[in-house]
Amino acid sequence: MATDVRPRDPSMRSPLVPLATLIGRELRSGKSEKPEIKYGNAAFAKRGEDYFLVRPDCIRVPGDASSSFSVFAVFDGHNGVSAAVFAKEHLLEHVMSAIPQGVGREEWLEALPRALVAGFVKTDIDFQRRGETSGTTATLVVVDRWTVTVASVGDSRCILDAKDGVVSLLTVDHRLEENVEERERVTASGGEVGRLNLFGGKEVGPLRCWPGGLCLSRSIGDTDVGEFIVPIPHVKQVKLSSAGGRLIIASDGIWDALSSELAAEACRGLPAELSAKLVVKEALRTCGLKDDTTCLVVDIIPSDHTLIPPSPRKQQNKFRTVLFRKKSQNSSSKPSKLSSVGVVEELFEEGSAMLEERLGRKFPSKEKSGPLRCAICQMDQAPDDDLLVYSSNIFSAASKPREVPYLCVGCRRKKDAMEGKLPREPAMSR
Numbered sequence: 348m349a350t351d352v353r354p355r356d357p358s359m360r361s362p363l364v365p366l367a368t369l370i371g372r373e374l375r376s377g378k379s380e381k382p383e384i385k386y387g388n389a390a391f392a393k394r395g396e397d398y399f400l401v402r403p404d405c406i407r408v409p410g411d412a413s414s415s416f417s418v419f420a421v422f423d424g425h426n427g428v429s430a431a432v433f434a435k436e437h438l439l440e441h442v443m444s445a446i447p448q449g450v451g452r453e454e455w456l457e458a459l460p461r462a463l464v465a466g467f468v469k470t471d472i473d474f475q476r477r478g479e480t481s482g483t484t485a486t487l488v489v490v491d492r493w494t495v496t497v498a499s500v501g502d503s504r505c506i507l508d509a510k511d512g513v514v515s516l517l518t519v520d521h522r523l524e525e526n527v528e529e530r531e532r533v534t535a536s537g538g539e540v541g542r543l544n545l546f547g548g549k550e551v552g553p554l555r556c557w558p559g560g561l562c563l564s565r566s567i568g569d570t571d572v573g574e575f576i577v578p579i580p581h582v583k584q585v586k587l588s589s590a591g592g593r594l595i596i597a598s599d600g601i602w603d604a605l606s607s608e609l610a611a612e613a614c615r616g617l618p619a620e621l622s623a624k625l626v627v628k629e630a631l632r633t634c635g636l637k638d639d640t641t642c643l644v645v646d647i648i649p650s651d652h653t654l655i656p657p658s659p660r661k662q663q664n665k666f667r668t669v670l671f672r673k674k675s676q677n678s679s680s681k682p683s684k685l686s687s688v689g690v691v692e693e694l695f696e697e698g699s700a701m702l703e704e705r706l707g708r709k710f711p712s713k714e715k716s717g718p719l720r721c722a723i724c725q726m727d728q729a730p731d732d733d734l735l736v737y738s739s740n741i742f743s744a745a746s747k748p749r750e751v752p753y754l755c756v757g758c759r760r761k762k763d764a765m766e767g768k769l770p771r772e773p774a775m776s777r
């Protein structure tokens with residue numbers, strides 16, 4: 348864990364690296380060729396509540412094979428499987444429906460972090476309407492060429508093993524025990540945080556939130572726990588160097604047994620399929636089968652024809668570099684040329700649980716006029732449907748028509764509930 352990039356203080360957040368600059372540089376350096384994506388998965392079930400999703404060949408522009416991207420996800424359910432199954436079936440579709448139509452690749456990558464927030468929240472709202480009580484973590488990873496975008500609620504981590512052997516964490520654990528900010532947020536929104544009280548007053552186990560007793564502070568589902576357990580994901584977007592890298596996405600059955608480094612080391616240099624099995628095996632060997640254990644390994648590999656001329660690095664200090672290490676030894680069979688580009692660039696990171704901070708002021712949209720479209724559920728509303736809705740606060744569309752995202756009545760209600768501004772609804776809670 349020593350070299351993990353830990354979540355940073357949000358006030359230290361770096362400005363977004365202009366994608367146009369990066370893509371322009373990518374084209375100039377001949378790096379536009381698509382990498383190969385290889386993947387493998389392995390799982391060991393104890394309760395059977397883990398699910399995963401593998402969609403290697405998604406297409407952004409219908410009929411245009413060059414617009415393909417890949418999606419991988421892990422869902423670790425609790426109190427039943429229905430939330431995990433529902434998220435597996437609907438989350439990706441809801442994310443995609445929040446991407447503005449007809450945008451180019453640059454705009455699509457830029458719109459993804461907001462679309463992920465909208466898609467997670469919509470999936471949660473839709474699941475809650477079913478009146479079921481289970482919940483799930485969700486870690487969804489979108490790989491578009493060298494750009495990796497990860498959105499996550501709960502504690503199913505995604506790590507990156509960059510080609511220079513530096514391992515970094517692309518997710519944040521939403522565990523009450525480990526996350527002070529989340530404890531404060533849950534408490535401020537009306538939840539109680541404490542340990543399980545055994546007979547005789549002895550406190551045991553990790554911090555949980557009550558009612559419900561959940562250890563996580565964010566999830567999809569968990570209707571019976573409280574709206575302060577929010578589905579708003581931490582999102583991180585990075586751009587790998589043309590040397591590529593490996594992602595390991597897994598449920599806590601792996602991470603309770605292995606550090607990020609140990610998981611990466613357990614399989615480094617081996618094919619993805621075998622690697623996933625080895626990571627699961629190593630976790631079981633270390634801790635035994637205590638929990639559902641699911642692991643996806645995704646390799647982003649430069650294609651054989653990719654030419655990597657030495658790129659000018661003069662301007663490198665302009666970009667935020669999360670990982671940089673000069674390759675001192677040849678630890679792989681890759682040509683040593685690759686060592687000159689062993690850098691991962693951080694494009695975006697945001698983990699706030701406040702929707703207004705996440706949906707942003709400049710939601711890219713080609714449609715500047717027409718009906719109001721809810722930024723979460725994507726339903727169109729006739730402008731005079733609900734004038735009352737935008738009379739009061741930050742989402743007010745009446746005063747500043749297009750500067751803030753519009754939310755429909757239902758989604759506004761969800762936002763207020765998540766922020767502890769609505770009284771709890773007894774009918775929803777048991």
Ligand SMILES: [Zn+2]
Nearest residue numbers: 721724755758
């Ligand atoms: Zn809505």
